[in-house]
Amino acid sequence: MGEVDPAFVQDVEHRPNLAAAQAEGIPLIDLAALAGYSPSDGEVADSAAVEGLVAEIGEACKEWGFFAVVNHGVPAEKRERIEREAREFFGQGLEEKKKVRRDEKRALGYYETEHTKNVRDWKEVFDFTVQEPTVVPASPNDGEEGVIEWTNQWPEYPPGLREACEEYAQELQKLVRKLMGLIARSLGLPANRFDEFFKDQTSFVRLNHYPPCPAPHLALGVGRHKDAGALTILAQDDVGGLEVKRKSDGEWVLVKPIPNAFIVNVGDIIKVWTNEAYDSVEHRVMVNSEKDRFSIPFFFNPPHYTMVQPLKELTDERNPPKYRPYNWGKFFVGRKANNFKKLDVEPLQIHHFRI
Numbered sequence: 001m002g003e004v005d006p007a008f009v010q011d012v013e014h015r016p017n018l019a020a021a022q023a024e025g026i027p028l029i030d031l032a033a034l035a036g037y038s039p040s041d042g043e044v045a046d047s048a049a050v051e052g053l054v055a056e057i058g059e060a061c062k063e064w065g066f067f068a069v070v071n072h073g074v075p076a077e078k079r080e081r082i083e084r085e086a087r088e089f090f091g092q093g094l095e096e097k098k099k100v101r102r103d104e105k106r107a108l109g110y111y112e113t114e115h116t117k118n119v120r121d122w123k124e125v126f127d128f129t130v131q132e133p134t135v136v137p138a139s140p141n142d143g144e145e146g147v148i149e150w151t152n153q154w155p156e157y158p159p160g161l162r163e164a165c166e167e168y169a170q171e172l173q174k175l176v177r178k179l180m181g182l183i184a185r186s187l188g189l190p191a192n193r194f195d196e197f198f199k200d201q202t203s204f205v206r207l208n209h210y211p212p213c214p215a216p217h218l219a220l221g222v223g224r225h226k227d228a229g230a231l232t233i234l235a236q237d238d239v240g241g242l243e244v245k246r247k248s249d250g251e252w253v254l255v256k257p258i259p260n261a262f263i264v265n266v267g268d269i270i271k272v273w274t275n276e277a278y279d280s281v282e283h284r285v286m287v288n289s290e291k292d293r294f295s296i297p298f299f300f301n302p303p304h305y306t307m308v309q310p311l312k313e314l315t316d317e318r319n320p321p322k323y324r325p326y327n328w329g330k331f332f333v334g335r336k337a338n339n340f341k342k343l344d345v346e347p348l349q350i351h352h353f354r355i
């Protein structure tokens with residue numbers, strides 16, 4: 001990526017503090033009690049241990065908007081395999097990677113010029129969807145009907161990337177179903193309350209590579225943002241750099257990598273579904289001048305035709321809906337299109353639908 005182009009430079013107030021403190025007390029949730037649970041029946045096994053998990057997850061979603069999970073059931077070898085293949089893929093020359101480059105027509109594949117909040121990120125990515133094909137609106141504009149199909153673009157090299165990605169996505173599907181079941185129960189809803197959103201889902205996985213950066217005090221790997229979807233499950237390597245804005249005091253704190261754990265973020269859709277009982281968390285990624293960093297977020301997103309709005313069960317006269325319904329598909333494709341370029345206007349956010 002060469003030296004630092006002004007396109008990467010953050011405004012002064014958003015520049016990272018390279019000496020940021022590691023966060024203390026981030027909820028660490030042990031999912032061992034769910035071992036053997038099959039998500040296909042949509043029910044979480046009933047036991048005192050699971051009840052404890054439900055309470056822990058509810059508390060974490062309220063107080064932090066994120067947490068770490070261990071003993072999650074995703075086999076370590078599947079994670080190691082996708083991490084290995086990702087390194088191989090990004091280790092190639094730009095020309096090779098550009099053969100599967102994302103563009104205005106093909107939303108998936110390799111991309112190295114993403115902007116977050118209109119500042120370029122110091123990273124390169126490879127995106128693939130979980131559902132093949134993934135159906136989305138043809139246009140983000142209201143009144144323009146019609147849908148298109150997104151299909152994944154797989155590179156010839158490394159030859160094992162596709163299989164590693166597909167296997168990993170299947171494992172993450174199982175985990176996200178378990179987590180959504182626990183989250184539903186923590187809200188007093190049936191464990192299968194969110195199952196309908198798995199059919200025709202628009203979930204995707206991103207391979208992130210953050211190369212060493214000559215000016216880590218000026219640029220960010222990913223600028224501050226909240227995830228627009230429902231839930232994100234992130235695998236990060238041992239380099240570190242993920243920061244979250246702690247709710248209790250608004251400080252940016254570093255999330256220490258824990259071997260084999262996943263970080264789970266509440267996204268904006270859950271914030272809306274719960275009428276703000278649960279909050280999405282702002283986060284960003286610092287880079288460093290020495291080491292490459294890799295991470296793999298899995299973004300759980302509902303079908304494009306979902307009208308996102310506070311759930312009826314969680315609202316009443318005393319707690320009326322705080323958001324107008326919005327169409328997820330239009331929001332999602334609008335956001336994807338925005339990431340292609342620096343805009344003069346603020347990209348679409350859920351606060352635009354706040355009542």
Ligand SMILES: O=C(O)CCC(=O)C(=O)O
Pocket residue numbers: 206208222234236241242283284285294295296297
């Ligand atoms: O790399 C990370 O730790 C976080 C990545 C992230 O927030 C994103 O890709 O949206």
